[in-house]
Amino acid sequence: MTEFLLAVPRRPRRDLTLDLTRSRLRAVADGYAPFVGPAYDQEPVILEPSVTTVALVFQRTGGPALAAAEADRWAVTGGHPVWDELIRNVRRVGSRLGYDRPVWGQYAAVMVERHVDRVTAWATVPAFDGLYWAQDSEHVYVSNRPLLPALALAGGRRAGVRRDEGYLAHYLYSGYSLEEVSPFAGVSRLPVDRSLEIVQGRARLGVVPPGLRSTLTEDHTPEEGAEAAAEAMLGAMDRVEAVLDGRPVQLRLSGGKDSRTLLALLKGRDMEVHAVTFGEEHEPDPLVARMMTDRLGMPLTVTQPTPIDATGERERILTTLFQSGGQPLSEAHTARYVGSNPRTPGEGIMLGQWPLLKGGMAQRLRYTTDDALRRVRARSNPDLLVESRRRPLEEALTRWFHEVPAQDRAEKLYLYARQFRSGTYLHAHIAHYGRDATIAYPLGDAEVTAVADALTMGEKVSHRALFGALARIWPEVMAVPLGNNSWGFEQKGPDPTWSGPFYAERTAPLPDLEPAPRTGPARIGEYSPRTLVELSRILVESPNQEVLQDHLPEPLLFAVAATALSGSVSLPDGMDRRRYAKDLWRVTVADLWYGWDWMPA
Secondary structure, eight states: OEEEEEEEEOSOGGGOOSHHHHHHHHHHHHHHGGGOOTTBOSSOEEEEEETTEEEEEEEBTTOOOOOOOBTTEEEEEEESOOHHHHHHHEEEETTEEEESSOOOSSEEEEEEETTTTEEEEEEOSSOSSOOEEEEOSSEEEEESSTHHHHHHHTTTOGGGOOBOTTHHHHHHHHSSOSSSBOSBTTOEEOOTTEEEEEETTEEEEEEOOSOOOOOOOTTOOHHHHHHHHHHHHHHHHHHHHHHHTTOOEEEEOOSSHHHHHHHHHHTTOOOOEEEEEESOTTSHHHHHHHHHHHHHTOOEEEEOOOBOSSSSHHHHHHHHHHHTTTOOOSSGGGGGBOSSOOSSTTOEEEOOOOOGGGTTTOSSSOOOHHHHHHHHHHTSOGGGSOHHHHHHHHHHHHHHHHHSOOSSHHHHHHHHIIIIITTGGGHHHHHHHHTTSEEOOGGGOHHHHHHHHHSOHHHHHTOHHHHHHHHHHOGGGGGSOOTTOOOGGGTTSOOTTTSOTTHHHHTSOOOOOOOOOOOSSOOOOTTSHHHHHHHHHHHHTOSOHHHHHHHSOHHHHHHHHHHHHHSSOOOOTTOOHHHHHHHHHHHHHHHHHHHTTTSOO
């Protein structure tokens, strides 16, 4: 609900005045002005929560007022506006901050302890709103948007903001940063499950305040696990409803498990919801989405994503890079489309994104080390980098895999999703969607994560916990077919102790509908030959040829050149067309990010 930047001077308190700090943040506000989305107040607030801290805050239009300091504490959050609750329920015991009682939700928080020169920043998991920090000779900066500390390092001058050269390889490899690298030089991403502590102007990494744990015991029964998951998800939707505060909701719906879970959580609530499914009416996702929304009497629009109104793909990508504050989208092909596309600024946008209740990256309980590592690497794209650029990233990923504490290799795959795929992967998308809509992702709530952490891997991988929770919240939806999908524990047939009464209905084939006759001009999709030729020509004409040649393997470069020259798609040997199309989008977005033309003069 806010975008913020805090600045903490590095000078000793006895020599301190905040004139320079206030001046720096005013310059940052001016530099950031073009990036402020339509759902935000265009005039930021600059305030001094302590005698050693200055905060720059861009608030949501019509959102709750910032908290006043209470006793010795002040807080601000991105994501859910829970600053009042944090001030009341997070306090220091000895040398550590901790929760007296859980403050659930989805947020990135900064707490200022006013009388001890201490600032602590941390985020809930999955970290949809990430935290970024930087320091120069005068200040330490912390923010939930990486461009804000980058502007602070540049004295507020957009022309002074520099890219981090190392980020390019990270983005090409995985679509996001696997380490602490951000898109901007000098700005670091705070790792998941770590805090940033600024004590008397000195920054260090610490632990996240403890206290966001589920009460589910280690010896719980499967029924207790399902009940805890249901209660956590319902509580998460209560919090989303409170954040929306009467705003309408656009529900992006497919036919899968996550979508029916969101519909179940919305059932019976006094909320204005309009569902949107991308595709054609005869395709599986729209068919199943229609079956589910009809049961609730909810309006559903089946349509195609809306391309950005621009003269070509280059301008579309540059527009999206600008709107996401210089963070390239991990799903690169979506850069051609309007983001949240709300009917009114601030409308809620709701999706189901990688809920950890399903086990993250783990699909079974037993993996060899090689199998598990292959599964982790399968979410990366080594074919886009030459060996010298790829090797350090593969080594970092392998090092993480071997060092992360876990009971077994399946749990390591769960933790990979928890630390990267469910949060960091979404940072650019959250910034893009959040500029004109209100993010409403209940499955990313910290309480849902706490329950997922407490469940056994068997409960998650088999989908028993999510199935049991959904059956408790909306039993009737269990009769809706899953299309080509299935619940993990039913892959070999029904389970007499868990499947319930609707197994035959949900495993029935979908009706076979004829495609509707096409009217109007043919749609030019993101993977169409015309689009791929256009992307290839952007790359061939790029001024960054030396950089591209330093990162990309020769077969890919040759295929791009051949496609651009011939006007028809030329594939690298051994690569299928869809893989090549996705690679081409990733490379083009990376090239245009690197070229910096998205940055206003």
